[in-house]
Amino acid sequence: MIQIKRSFAISKKDLRIYYNKGPVVIQGILFPIMLFLAFTIGREILPIYIISGLMTMVLFLTSTSIGPVVFPWETRQKTLERLITCPISIRTILLGNVWSSFLFGCIFSTVPLILGIIFLGLWKEMNLLILVPGILLAAFSFSSFSLILSVPPTDTPASTMILTILIKFPLIFVSPLFMPISLNPITFISPLSYFLDILNVGLGSPSAFGSLGLFFDFGYLIIFGFVFLFLAFILHAKVLQKRFKG
Amino acid sequence: MNVIQVSNLSKDFGEVKAVDQVNFFVKTDEIFGFLGPNGAGKTTTIRMMTGVLRPTSGTIQIYGKEVWKNQIMIKQILGNVPEEANVYMDLTGFQNLNFIGELYSIPKEIRKERAFNLLRQFELYERRNSLAKKYSKGMKQRLLLCMALMSEPKILFLDEPTSGLDVQSSIIIKNLIKEYNKNGMTVFLTTHNMDVANEMCDRIAIINKGKIIKCDTPDNLRTVEREYQAINLYLSKEINPSIFTNVQGIKSFSKVKDYYHAIVSDIDQAISGIIKITTEHNIKIHKINTPEPSLEEVFINAIKEGETKNLE
């Protein structure tokens, strides 16, 4: 319990340090706008799909933007050794990273929602009881997932960024953004599909996965998040010692 | 009482034995120093003592508890300034301290009061609200010390605390460490600088190539140092160094570039002997000087008694 409180302190520190750093701004604002244009120019798209697609992209990109860079950054800045001689474990640090990514994700992804409400009149069929838990859960799951990307013991944030982009972008491209969700195998693999489905339902369209679709969506994201969180706990603990070179 | 007890401690990095079967203890309230050249294994040892690295073998007990198995509990009572560590550049001096305070679960009011006191002590108070990236190297090192002291640790670890610092910061740091120690804090520090070790430490362990060569008070070590002095001789003629090796008081004698280098255990006897021989051989002494013997010379020669060593 005390460790969870300490992880909040770490998260506050992460937010202070990273909120104006490149990765967050680029991935939270620039990439979504560019990708949105690439996906949608010249196509006729339902307002719901515009907003659910944008929110998914923004949430996924921002909540996975700082997880991969924290460890290389702290190694390079030589703050990591100081940090881990405080009475905390690697899990505390990782949880701290999750909270701050989570917050970035939640905050940035509500921007398209608000735009949708104002300009596209989406409030009519909107169900916040689905949207809010969905956003919170997805932000947590994607943040946990991003921790894995900083496992390689490098002190160069750029190298984990490249790894990140190699994994994140294909995931975005194979996901059924800005269109109805079709039930092909790739849809089932990508965690983004399930968040998209939650958003579509929350914005008033039926689930692509049938009448129990929402349970399926939430269940998948919960399992996805916790599996990656525990995987990150294990892998980071293994690799930590390699970060301290003579 | 021994606060720290280290037994048969080793750390291998592949083939490299960075720390090799080391034994020592640290008593309550003392300043204990690890003195040794670069690559001796100081940082590796301190990292194992602070729970950063896992020992390959051997044990480290702090207050009777094994460090690796009780990390969180032991870290709670330690302060640490790692070698070449850094503060968070994008936080202010005060934010850096406040953050550390939160990690030790220090209540908000106490956190602020302590941080301000430390900032005043280390002469950083005026700059408490500037970002640390605007600090000089010495100021950053002082801030790191403040961070280590935020939790009022029982034991303070310092890896090369003054190396590469400006004189002012170095003095502030040394004086305050001594003051904290007087008020009951045990200090473990490393340095490659003999003067720092002599000035600061109650006891010093000399470490080289992962092994402790000697461990004693500075006074006792100085008598060893006095036993071994170095002489450089500039002579008018080439001469076979071996004719000096039988002189009373000379441990070793060798040619180095354009002069001769001797390690002597009794300077008085050695000089009379040298003069006798040079007179016999009709050699003039152009210059004689007595360089400070280096650590390696004093202590490694002490270990390798009798072995004649080529010193370049």
Ligand SMILES: Nc1ncnc2c1ncn2[C@@H]1O[C@H](COP(=O)(O)OP(=O)(O)O)[C@@H](O)[C@H]1O
């Ligand atoms: N993480 C590491 N991996 C491989 N070798 C290391 C590592 N850390 C230290 N060493 C080696 O161990 C030896 C001792 O290093 P170190 O403890 O840093 O010495 P010191 O602090 O006394 O200068 C050196 O030979 C160094 O190269």
Ligand SMILES: [Mg+2]
């Ligand atoms: Mg070192």
